[in-house]
Each structure stands twice: as C-alpha cells, then as structure tokens.
Amino acid sequence: MRMKKKLFKILRGERGFSLIELLIVIAILAVLALLIIPRLTTTLDDAKESTNAANVKLIQSATERFHFDKGRFPTSVDELKTENYIDVVPTDPWERADKGYSINQITGIVEAPEKPTS
Numbered sequence: 487m488r489m490k491k492k493l494f495k496i497l498r499g500e501r502g503f504s505l506i507e508l509l510i511v512i513a514i515l516a517v518l519a520l521l522i523i524p525r526l527t528t529t530l531d532d533a534k535e536s537t538n539a540a541n542v543k544l545i546q547s548a549t550e551r552f553h554f555d556k557g558r559f560p561t562s563v564d565e566l567k568t569e570n571y572i573d574v575v576p577t578d579p580w581e582r583a584d585k586g587y588s589i590n591q592i593t594g595i596v597e598a599p600e601k602p603t604s
Contacts, residue, residue, distance in 0.1 A: 561589075585600075
C-alpha cells in the first residue's frame with residue numbers, strides 16, 4: 487500500500503518541461519546550428535568545385551580523343567555528345583542556365599564556367 491502511494495505521488499508530480507528548460511534546449515540547438523550550417527555550405531561549395539574540375543577533365547579527354555580521330559577540335563561540347571565521345575553534356579555545377587563549358591577552337595582547351603562571386 488505504501489508503495490502505491492509513493493508511485494502515485496511521483497506520477498502526480500511534475501509533468502512536462504518548464505519554460506526555462508525549453509529555452510535552454512532551444513538556445514543549445516541554435517548554437518549548434520550556427521556552428522554546423524557554415525560548414526555544410528562550405529562543403530557543398532567544395533563539392534561543386536570538385537565537380538567542375540572533374541567535368542573539365544572529362545571534356546578535355548574527350549576533346550583530345552576527338553582531335554586524334556578527326557584531326558580537328560570539336561566546335562562545341564554538344565558535338566562531343568553527338569559523336570559519342572561523351573554520354574551526357576555536363577552542366578554548370580552552380581546550376582546557372584546561361585553558363586556552360588566551351589572548347590577553344592584553336593588550342594582545344596576547355597573553358598569552364600567561373601565560380602559565382604556571391
């Protein structure tokens with residue numbers, strides 16, 4: 487019987503969290519978010535730069551194979567796809583529709599889209 491009364495007192499006691507406890511948890515989460523979010527955006531930007539470099543290497547390699555086979559440089563990256571030197575035309579990693587990869591007609595050097603400044 488005593489055990490039942492003690493259990494009832496415990497269960498009847500405090501329910502939920504106090505406002506102070508909730509504010510402390512929210513403050514801790516906000517500090518963690520401030521520490522983590524900049525690292526995530528930096529990591530994402532680094533990944534886009536790596537993708538850009540990999541795309542340039544892919545297009546440059548395809549351009550060199552095209553030049554070896556045809557004796558001239560391709561007029562565009564699309565021509566590399568049309569002639570089956572690449573499967574897909576790489577797009578700008580920063581998802582800008584007006585930017586893309588181009589090939590210098592004289593030197594065969596691939597020109598990549600620039601990283602956005604903002």
